[in-house]
Amino acid sequence: MKTIKFREYDSYGLINGRSGMKYSNRLDGQTVTKFTFAPYHESQGWVGSENDHELMQYTGVNDQDGQEIYEGDVVDLINKTGEKERAIVKFEHGCFTPVFKFPSARIKVVGNVFQ
Template sequence: MRPIKFRLWNRPLNKMQKVSFLQFWGRGVGLLTSTGDHYQLDPKQGELMQFTGVKDENGREIYEGDIVQTYEIDDDGRPINAVVKYEDHLAGFTLTNEYQGVWRRLDNDYPVIGNIYENPELLEARHD
């Protein structure tokens, strides 16, 4: 059984935070971060991301929104990066890169190289 953990992209602070406690009510979320900060957030102010239950090859926890480097290579011989997403119809986590045509279940310990909020350029189409 995997631990249920979350982290938060806090839009007003432009910062990723680990979440220690969550409370849902009405249209908002109350949470306590691992640094002891307490927030009451409207869903527009933050994005919750769940731990996948998988760690990367360096022991780092993989969360929704992380960007991983797959073991596939593109036509120029460079590794293909993909974002971790939860797919409702699969009830599981997948790797996706629309530019490179990648879509598969998260089934390996791919190295985390960033996330979609702090490093969106890692998913951009390459034109060089």
């Protein structure tokens, strides 16, 4: 079973001196995701419902260095001709693009859209 993981970008927390990126996951076999960040803010509703929060899911793939790849990551890809391409990981049409097209040995996380 795939490990379900999320991260939250909290621009409000970043403004107030706390880390802007927080990570959480669901353990194998559980039906409930355990967040290490608060998924609900009394004044704003669910995380992701306001402009200062963004939820991103783990793709299930690690890059060539073993780093987990999430939605919103900026990745360098080595295509079949050996040329480097830069792309943003997105969930589109039921899959994480462009991750599903490349073996992990040809993917390198170089940042994320919030840096």
